[in-house]
Amino acid sequence: MTQPSPNLTLSHLVEQRRAAGEPLVNLTFGEARLPVLPELAQQLAAGAHRASYGPVAGAEDARGAVAGYFERRGLPTDPADIVLAPGSKPLLMALNLAADGDVLLPRPAWNTYAPQVRYAGREPLAVPVPDVCGGVPDPGALRGAIRRARAAGHTPRLLVLTLPDNPTGTFAPPDLVRELAAVAEAEDLLIVSDEIYRDVLHDPAAPFLSPAEIVPERTVVTTGLSKSLGIGGWRVGAARFPAGPRGRAVRDGVVAAASEIWSTLAGPLQQVAAYAFAEPESVRTRMAAAARLHGAVARAVHARATAAGAHCRPPTAGFYVYPDFEPLRAPLARHGITGSASLAAHLLDHGGVAVLAGHLLGDDPAALRFKAATSLLYGDTEQQLSALRAEDPTALPHIAGQLARIEEAFTRLTKGPGPHRNRRSS
Template identity: 50%
Template sequence: MKASAVSPTLAVNEEVARRRAAGLPTVPLGFGEAGIPVHPMLTAALADAAPAAGYGPAAGIPELREAAAGYWTRRGVPAEAADVVAAPGSKALLWAVLGAAGGGVALPKPSWVSYAAQAALHHLPCHLVPGAAGVPDADRLDALGPELSTVVLTLPDNPTGAVAPPEAVRAVCEVAEKHNLLILSDEIYRDLVHDSATPFLSPAEVAPERTVVTTGLSKNLALGGWRIGVARFPGAEPRDAVIGMGSEVWSAPAQPVQKVAALAFTEPSALRDRIDASRRLHSRVATAVARILTGAGVTCPAPQAGFYLYPDFSGWAVRDDRELAARLLDLGVATLPGSAFGDDPGALRLRIATSLLYGENDEQRHQALAAADPARLPWIAAQLDRFENALRSAHERFGPSLG
């Protein structure tokens, strides 16, 4: 069997660590880790739950499933505890849902690196469908309909940091109804939409009977390494199939972490405040990076959610986006090429993640969370200056004329 390569997002994080260990200053704009400290309420809850060392139910402990159902219900997504399955990360749930559903998979183009890789691990035919903000174009999806079983949406989107307009979501739901498709909606960034006035629509609000929604605590509360995710299912199928797969692969999520997640999904005010602060931080630093890019003549839509930018370097004198990313890495800036997300290599787009700029330790990250203008904190400003200087040097070497 051919071994799978390490996921590009994890690989770039390891490369940054390698470079820094070798004494090479590197601006970390490749890995999408939330970059904020763990709230002390959660660490205390984990310590209290440590004695809960048993496996527990394969679908997750009842209090977590109940809390997750309440989380979705408060957001207009119908859910009961029986609809919820927990796993060691939403990534595991995405893999299991695709495998349980079988058949052809439609993905937005571009889309998060793991969707296509997971479909390939299941030997499923995969179709990248151009669209916008994590939602495939409905007309193109309709043309593929007979070949498909599942359509994946990312709301808000990774890699672009954009939020799809509700009409695009509704249009996909209509196509899914026409062709009897399962909708798999990855909503891990839902709580990180920068402006509360930005319209957000989950397909589970439009087509609850055919939509699986996944989320977790890795982005809004920075618990990526604790590995916990939940999915809301529209009924017994494919829920029971996913529970069966999970029982054979991960048995059950770590029970102490489940107890922490049950607390988090009840949304105590202290955790809501932390998420609000992180949302402001992500918005302000991503906006500062976007200004640097546009100042260098790079097309860069304003960020709407999370901590991602998706700039377009069209006109730069490089062969493809991989060369562009490699040249920036030589200048001390780690990014990911858009082709890692299924984009065309010649489109010269990069995925930039800004969340590891907040500090080297929790003291700095706490200050970043509290700052009115975090981009002016010395350690963040230094990284932004390094990025701006590298971008200026890159432009002089292989960028287009600004005149």
């Protein structure tokens, strides 16, 4: 039906080549490379006795902690409206199984959304993002897309918003979220707001608005601990469902799917969730330090892309940049670079920098865009700790060296292929 996830596949291949001796810079995979917070490791060990299956939706203490997390963000929540899972990805898949209709997605978007829709037997309907940000469809284009989809026999009923966004590293301003919520209300759409990067705002005072604050009766919010706390391999995700009959019906459908797919979040990780979502001081301090680090390095990569001649939205959240090398189309074409695939291949083979080509994210294959995941630049565990503590992490030698290689790869794009200087000498 579909191919394996391209970011996971490409990152694995790049790491294999690095292990074989190629000094490649890996910007392919959105993993928050951070050391495990010691208090989280202590909770994991303390929860080892929780060996029974437990409730499918999650243990009472964990669901209560997640409800409190949302309440502190302006969303009063009953723990009964929370479902936990081994990561937010299976929750998103279960939502596709539990809700009816085809799914409206921003273009470009995280590469998992569209395959999940297809696995559920539905149609992904991509709508271009506005100029100001990624993660949400342009409201005007969305209205037109809904009309055309219905005329073609499709049934658009779900609208996915990514706040903040992967792949562009930006988030929609409040006025735009309000406009999209109005469209959802007028067209009777269920909103799925993927807010796993909410706690990775580069400016903690930036105005963030969730659609669940405007149309709570039709918004499901998903989140998790992989991006804010760097424990992606532990797989802790959560969803908040609307109160009322519609929300309860969707929640019940997700719980039914969960009971047949993953049964429940592992007991020790329920204990981690109960601790982390309660946000004690150790967690708040780590999340703030991580957001500062992510912002500093993402801005450094953005500066190098724009200095090389690319257009690129300034990153405001997460750890991504999404440059567009359209201004250099003519000189790039002289070297056989005519779209995102050839651009990514050239950067890898002649610059030693691996990125995720835009067409793998649903973007126009002819566009000269790619995603760069900047969180892979932080080094090993000790280097990550140094980066978290540094006033200017981009000045640390291990990060500065990789930034210099990225700068060279970007600036050499129009100079011809030349020899591949990144392979291991034989």
